Amino acid sequence: MGVQRRQHRCDNRQGRIWERVSRLDAARGASATSSLVEHLDRPTTRCESWPNIAPTPVDGQRGVLIGLGTQPLLLEIFGTHTMLLRHFQQLVNSVLLDLELLPDHVRVSRALPGQRAGDFASALRELTLETFDGGPLAGVRSHGTLRSRPLNALRGGLEGAGTAVELPQRQPEVAHLTVWNVKHPFMEMA
Secondary structure, three states, rough: OOOHHHHHHHHHHHHHHHHHHHHHHHOOOOOOOOOOOHHHHOOOOOOOOOOOOOOOOOOOOOOEEEEEOOEEEEEEOOOOHHHHHHHHHHHHHHHHHHOOOHHHHHHHHOOOOOHHHHHHHHHHOOOOOOOOOHHHHHHHEOOOEEEEEEEEEEOEEEEEEEEEEEOOOOOOEEEEEEEEEEOOOOHHHO
């Protein structure tokens, strides 16, 4: 049952990606292979006036919270500051690409209040990293002394997916986690 549920989520996620690519093809012109990567590599058009949309990450920062229309939309957490830096520009470019699909009146909105951002982030405290005892059926993989497994969470209006890692003599920790506010109005528009 759990494997079927995971497969269904994976199918839904892939379906959402194909749907996103189709909308991008319609809005920006078709890419040669209908590829999301091609759209990410192509310069943005409607949002070129926003070169400084995201501030540079501060030392030690491991995550980014993205809000739209005064509501939190997405939280990306990485295991280290270095990993965040490695993926930061791609994350910003992806957000800019999605903004191109939105009507102008939606893209011009107020900032996300700090209290809402804090509430969204604090909801993640309830996410627990289970033990790595499930073996391959639970998605546990061995990489020498390091073990990894997928993270999936549905709680309230939040949907999260990522990877946890475990080293000998250490507690499991998040290597990467993406959490969507699935009740955000943008999810209906996107």
